[in-house]
Amino acid sequence: MLSWDASEGAVEYFACAQSMDGEAFYCENTAAYCIIEGLKCGGVYNFSVEASNGVCNSSFSPPLQAGAAPCPPTGVNVRMQKIDQGHWAMTSWDSVNCSDVEYQAKITGRIQNNPQSLMDVSSYWLPRKYFEFPMPCSTAYNLTVRSRNAAAVSGQPSAFSGVTVPCAPQNVQFTGDTDPAELSWNASVFATRYNVYNLSGGDRVELCSTTGLSCQLTNFDSDATGVTASNEEGESILNQDITGPAGARRRRDLQDSAHYASLDKDLKTPKVLNVKVSGLSLYVNWTSVMDATEYKVVIEEQQKDQQANQQPRVRIVEGNFYKENDLKPRTNYCIRLAAKNTVNQSEYSKPICRTTGVSS
Template sequence: MPSAAVETSTSMLQAHILFLKCCMYTQTRIDDMICSSEIHSLKHTLSRFQILHEDQSRSKLKNRNAQGRLDCISNSAWVTWDVSEGALGYDVMAREVGGHNTSCTTTSSPCNIPDLKCGTHYDFHVTAVNKHCRSNHSTFELETGPCALTSITAVTQCNSDTILAEWEMKENTPLYLVTAEGHDQTLISCNSSSNSCVLPDISCGMHYSIIVSTSSDKCSSLRSPPKKIKTAPCVPDNVTVEATCEENGAAVTWGRSPVATSYQLTATGKDGHVASCNSSVNNCTLGDLHCGQTYNLSITASGDNCTSKPNTSSFRTVPCEPSGLAVDIDCETHSAMLSWGASEGAVEYFGCARSTDGDALYCDSTVTSCKIEGLGCGDIYNFSVEASNGVCNSSFSAPLWAGAAPCAPTVLNVRMQRIGQAHWAMMSWDNVNCSDVEYLMETTGRIQNNPQTLMQVSSYWLPRAYFEFPIPCSTAYNFTVRSRNSAGASEPSGAFTGVTVPCAPQHVKYTGDSVSAVLSWDASVFAVRYAVYNVSGEARVELCNTTGLSCQMTSFDPNATEVTASNAEGESIPNRDITGPVGARRRRDLQASGIYAHSDNNLEIPKVLNVTVSGVSLYVKWMTVKNATEYTVVIVEKQQTNQPPRMRTVEGHFFNETDLKPWTTYCFRLAAQNTISQSTYSRPMCRITGASQ
């Protein structure tokens, strides 16, 4: 219950506050001097109220039943008391006449006062404390045990599990009891009738207090003062290693030892790299470790004179950045296949393609390749890859710049047209679906199908999808197109293979006269048919059309006659250079026109050894010809004289032609050639194909 003085002061305080509110907020004018006087009175009342409140708080803090007991092994005292209402803490003081003081502070009972002297009378005071005041102290007295045995020594070896205790013997003392108390309140003891005793089964990392007495009464009259000793630190335990990704290091922690004064940590990498750390606390951070390494970790704890055995473990560092990055861009799928070398310790990889405008595309994989999709045609990308061990990511690999170049055209066309006395090739192709694309046409060929007369033509880069240029007659050609834009150039397209319009027949001659004549000429390479025209009128009139090399003519005028050769690509320029009459002679009527106009008898005609038909395939084998480097095989479908022959160049001594028509007669001829000459063609040999399989 509050005292009457407190109740009175409270009432006065409330009255003063009410009047001040009136001074501050009422609309009725009140004299300022009255309000000032009221404020002075309020301060006085508040001061008085505070003093009364502190007196009341002090009156609640009362200590009762303070008492203590001696711990004779550690030479300390355990003090207990009843809890005091309103107390926030307690101060316990032990004071002896000579001035030696020792104390402890706690928030609750009990409290241990350490380091008491033996054989000493102490006054103990217990004081309750809160934020306002301190209570009157409660007192009691204790006398510690007498100091009888002196010169006690205790020794332990590093990493030993025993302590050797020694002392000076007293007369008429048959048995000594040695007791060691650990800081965790565990007890170990031994007894001896001599001046030494070995305490067994001691633990590492302990503070021990050791006394020697003559009986089980620890505070008997014959008792030593406590001897304090530390055992060797225990092997550090509870080791954890956490990677510090940014620093390429590791943060290491372990259990704290109560007796250790320092710790030594050493990390040795598989490549021999060593990182170490000395610390007075139970953690350490290692930095700048080598990437992709397994490090062996050793941690020891050191005390005053001893070092523990090491705790050993291992950990892996951040993976190294992948090397050997290669990029293969597929223009058709707008994707890029990334591949790289494996990174030690990596469990996952992340690929990145960053365009010049900052947009990024990603892929991830557990193997050393992954595909990035969605590339923009014409964009240039910075490709890189990083490795991860599930905790940390490596640095990105060295960047590799590559452009998503457009694909090459897939559809190619060729159209031959005659302009004046020359034939032009119109090369065209489909447009590529990409922005700002240019094209380059490239053509290679063999004029007169002769490997010694080669042709190579290319256009300039141009934005349109066609190109025209004059091309020689009787030429076999390959035609490709490449495309490009700012991201790069494509590979060449698939080749378009064809032949041009044949050249005009050469060495046109006739025998006979104007009434009846035989007109003949040399074969034109790639010609399928030949035509003879009379050009005496406004329009030319066809006199003969044949697949052979001669025509029988009537009413013949050599000055008004021209001869042309033709194939599927068109008709040659006409030849009006006709000579004659000449002596009559029989000419070969060739069914195939793919025979060279010039041959050389320096090379022998190849001798055919074997001709085999299997289904729609024709196999030919011949004897090799001295000085020949390659052979030309001409295959003609006998029933279709308007079809161009199949001409094949072979470096070996056999050839297999497939995809022939079933149940069809094919005739073939064979010639040997080298860089300077060609033999005469062999006589035609014919075979009938079988059924298609």
Template sequence: MCGTVYNVWVKALGWQYNSSDSTVVSLTSAPCLPREVEAKVDCNSDGAAVVSWNATYGAANFSLTAIVSGSPQTLCATQQNRCNVTGLSCGETYNLSFTASNTQCSLTAQMHANLTTRPCPPQRVAVDLQCGSHTAVLSWEERSDVEFYVARAIKTSGGEVKTCNSTGSTCPFASLDCGETYNFTVTAHSQGCRSQASTTVFIQTEPCTPRQLVVDATCDQGALVSWSPSPGAETYHVVAMGVNGQVHTCNTTSSNCSISELRCGQKYTVFVTASHKNCSSEASENATLNTGPCQPDGLSVTFHCKNQSAQLSWTPRDNAVDYYGCAQAGNGHMLYCHSRNPTCTIQDLECGTLYNFSVRASDGTCNSSFSDPVQSGAAPCPPDTVKVKLMPMQTEIQVLRFSWTEVTYRDTEYILKLTGRLLGDSQAQFDLSSYWTSTTYFEIPLPCGSAYSATVESRKAASTSNPSVPLNDTTAPCPPSGVAYSGNSSLATVSWNTSMFATTFRVYDNSVKPKAQLCRTAGLSCSLTNITSTNIVITAGNTAGESEATRVPIVVTNRRRRDLSVQRPKNGGLSAPVLDVKQTMSTVILVEWSQIDTASHYSLKIRKQGSSSEPEEITVYGESTILTDLSPNSIYCIRVSARNSATSGPESEPVCVQIGEDLPQ
């Protein structure tokens, strides 16, 4: 039996007698091996454990061995029934062998117990910051002998410890504060033990969003942008974005930055982001920047010599609330005007002085540069008012006396210029002018029926003003042409052709002094009764005066008046046509008459008054004809009769017409 001490002696036995006992010798059997072995790992230190076993018999010494790195290694030796083991590797499982010995023998056997040390600290620990999500992911090398891991994160500034449990090799930490430095560790857990903490790794979270953004425009098309410093920021990036997509930026390590070369008159949206290594914060709240107004353009100047002022106008500018106009003379003297609208008037200017006019815009803080200068004022002003006095028409010529207001500075000369048309004919135009004169009036003759536009210019030294406001009018009309008389002394009609620019026509009895007006009309004919004079004249008139008188041709007949509409001769049934004569041009007349039934042609007789020649007779097929090449200033009397192959009808009542003067070529 193991673990037993035996006393051994020897006795000789004989057939009759036995010997006495020999000296007693003690014999100890091999020690017993323990049956109940317990191994407890020390979770508070690496490589330590306590192995205990039940008491055994026959053993004086005990030792524990295990295979370490392929070779058996004694872990401990003791004479007690427990053993403190040290120097073990972390995260290892050891198969224990137990050796019990005494003075007689030694007995080794593998125990039915394993020893697993506490886990090793996790290795290859790293942390990755997920930019923009306030999240960091901690990672490590995973081991198969670990049941789970516990990761911890804490700010260096103190505060709550964040923990995360994982059975894998990563652990996310969300909702991290911006602009903070976090320290991360991880421990491995297995069989109730945890490892020492891993090597500490740290990160700096993304910078906090910049706050309290302030944008101050500078007056050189730039802006100074400032903000409160952001925790965790190393650099800042400022962006100014225009409404048309243009982008301006600046970078800095401080809490302010200047942006330059912005466009004038623009609205910009400004924001800033903070950065640290590869992470940037969210953009700050937007701020609005309105740059100073652009230099005005489109400047025009209207000089008013009457009140010695100039009106400036220009194209409005965005962001402008005020405008300042300037007039600078050659001697450096400057005059100004101010307006909130794109026009203003500068007073107290000197006519004839050359000024450089310009304008600048302001937004209340910054001013634009002055616009490109516009020179004006060197030339004198034209007269403010031009008037005309009309003289009576003589030989179809009317003298016009023009006068104007004097320009208020010395040594000024004037020139009168007229342009227009004769008788409204676009092909008969005239362009007249006076000579330079220091007087404020001038007379120019114009033909009747002329439309004119009169302007006056002034000059001083070598400078000439612009033309004055045009005076547009007409002369009195020419005498009416195509004057015809039909009827008798009891009842007659005077007719005529229109005269260019005439608005009224007057028929006078010219046999009395002063001549007596018989009728006035705006039409082209007039009826007279009880005519006692053969000296009847007609004039055409308008607001410019009356034309010279034209005599009305009167033919007195002693024959009894006939009813042309019913008179028929006894032979053939042909009646007398009713005749109508119109003067279309100065020496051309249109003759028309009523159609006579059964007439095949007509005989037209033309007689020039005062001529001893026989009347000219023309055969006409139709009811009209045009007579040309008539003598100017002559009276022609015309008759017509109807004819056919069988007979001739009576002649019509004569119609006399005075041919006017031939127009100049």
């Protein structure tokens, strides 16, 4: 939109935007503004206006040179990277040929490909050409990146679509004796292959790699076995929670029985090691809890208005760290967390509070 000071006696105005190669765009209005359509993103134009009293037209005003809105970035790319026990989307894109441009990346998706479990996360506006998002496993996502400058925000960008690393297979069970034994598991969303490892030597030794949901194993030891799911983006965390028939459990030693009974015991409360704030992001890490398969992270905004009813942010995390982005500036947040498995949940840790900065 182009605007100007009104001229005395004018009843109509005519505005012109001329590109550097001479192409002209026009608009007219009885008020002291109008919207010029058809401008190309990333272009530089000379803007001028003439006034009319219905009989005579003034000369055009001296041109004002300014740029149009920048174009959306191209070359958008995503690379999944495992950090500790979590996976991050490392996003990047090509720069836009305009000065003083900032970028914003946005990821929307379906967790476990479930239309009822949605994610919608945006970065702050930054001049850099990359951003990192912590991502849930087994998630289908769309990434879009916009640019902006003093003129306007870019138009609707095209989306980069992909899926994340699959979640670890669940309900891992064995049947038969230990030699041979058949190990089976539930399908993991977006998994294309499953791997079974022996862990007795400290390093992973592959016992089986399959696109199916079971493997035949000899000299099977459930305490030294783990299963992962994988796809082109990477490999899930290891699942060592393996159950078997009751008869097999009775033949196992006391250490094996304690392993299976541990799921029915109370989980310890995770100890928060560090809570840091950087701009509008909050990072927390904690001690791992034995027999926990995931952690519930609760982030609550501390509000001055006691009548307000702001719902806390609740996140389910597989690893022992988490980063929450896009918080409000100069706002106090308190974070607490609990350990979980398929049977139990621990008590929450004591809340630890931090105040966000002014901006990113």
